Amino acid sequence: MSSPKLQDLLNLHDQAYTPQGIQLSLGDSYLYKKNPVFKNIRDEFYKSGFKYTDKDFCHYAVLPYASxxxxxxxxxxxxxxxxxxLKEIEAKHPGRFTCNDIIKVKPNYTLHESSHCVVDHFLKDVQLNDTTLPAEGKVAFKLVMAEAFANTVETLANLFNDSIEQRLFYELGSYAIHTKKVNQMLQQATDVLGPKLTFHLVYVSYLYSNCLFPEPNNKAVNYILDLLIPDEATRKKAMDSQSVRKLFNHAFELSLDFRLQTTGFYCAFSGLNTDINQLLNIDINAIYTKTPHIKNLLKNFEPIFTT
Structure with a gap:
């Protein structure tokens, strides 16, 4: 498959202009127009009072985890x-370069960071006093809830990468980019569950993953499907679907060491002193079944993935 010409990619970028886009972030406006999850997150981002800046006020270029x-x-x-x-290169050598000829420019992971802003705006008033979590455990679980949401957004937004150009732009705006095989699995699971339940499933899978659980076996996945899917016929289809099971386990493809390092650093950076393994020893099933917090988050953000 041939690589797009740089001039064509720049033309797509310019033609997609929208006031909601970041004009100096390649493909940002194009994704806003073509990817409904990207658009819905952007709209919520602005609605929540956030904005973008070209000033690196927080050492983002050096250590984004600390930003x-x-x-x-x-x-x-x-x-x-x-x-x-890229426009300077194209002006100097019109039509000369394809995307494959140019080393990848610095990406802008605005989808991930914007998702954090959106979910933090929701979580700031959430209290976990009806849980059995200790004080630092409450803080840690809210951090995990936020990270799981950002992971979920990036995963589900992949569904709309239906062209080479859109995939190239998406690679410059997201940490998570799927292979064709993974996207097929995601689409097959969505066909079984529908967009709403797919969001629920992926979000809960990232809760478990970010709490450093090992990849669950079939029995554990069955239990979670039983919790998440009230309709018996849909639940049976989900339990019979290898794509649904693979989608749940997809959240665990990041190595446990990487999850431990990143989650552990951020918890420590946020002032938590408890050992990370103890801190994240969280009974997610109990929080889901005995408190409203996970369900409220899912209900609040369903429109992001269903409209």
Missing amino acids: LNAILKEKKVPYFDNVTV
């Missing part, structure tokens, strides 16, 4: 101009 607290406090997400240099 989130500053981003949430200042209500600003940094981005980098990755358009101007």
Whole structure:
């Protein structure tokens, strides 16, 4: 499959102009127009009072993991101009380069960071006093709830990468980019569950993953499907579907060491002193069945994935 010409990609970028897009982030407006999950997150981002800035006020270029607290406090997400240099190259050598000829420019992971902003706006008033979690455990679980949401957004937004150009743009705006095989599995699972339940399933899978659980066996997945899917016929189809099971387990493809390092660093950076394994020893099933918090989050954000 031939690689798109740089000039064609830049033309698509310019033609997709929209005030809601970041004009100096390659393909941002194009994704806003073509990807409904991307668009819905962007609209919620603005509605929640956040904005984008080309000023790296929080050392984002050096250590993004240490930048989130500053981003949430200042209500600003940094981005980098990755358009101007490409336009200069194209102006100097018109039509010469394809995308394969050019080393990848610096990406802007605005979808992930914007998702954090949106979910933090929702979670800031959530209290977990009806759980058995200790004080630091409550803080940690809210961090996990937020990260699971950002992971879910990036996973489900992949469904709309239906062209080479859209996939190229998406790679510059998201940490998670699927292979064709993974996207087929995601589509097959969505065909069984529908968009709403697919969102529920993926979100809960990332809750478990970010709490450092090992990949669940079939019995554990059955239990979770039983919790999440009230309709008996749909539940049976889900339990019989290998795609649904694979989708749940997809959240565990990041190595446990990587999850431990990233989650552990952020918890420590946020001032939590409890050992990470003890901190994340959380009974997610009990929180789901005995408190409203996970269900409320799912209900609140369903429109992101269903409209």
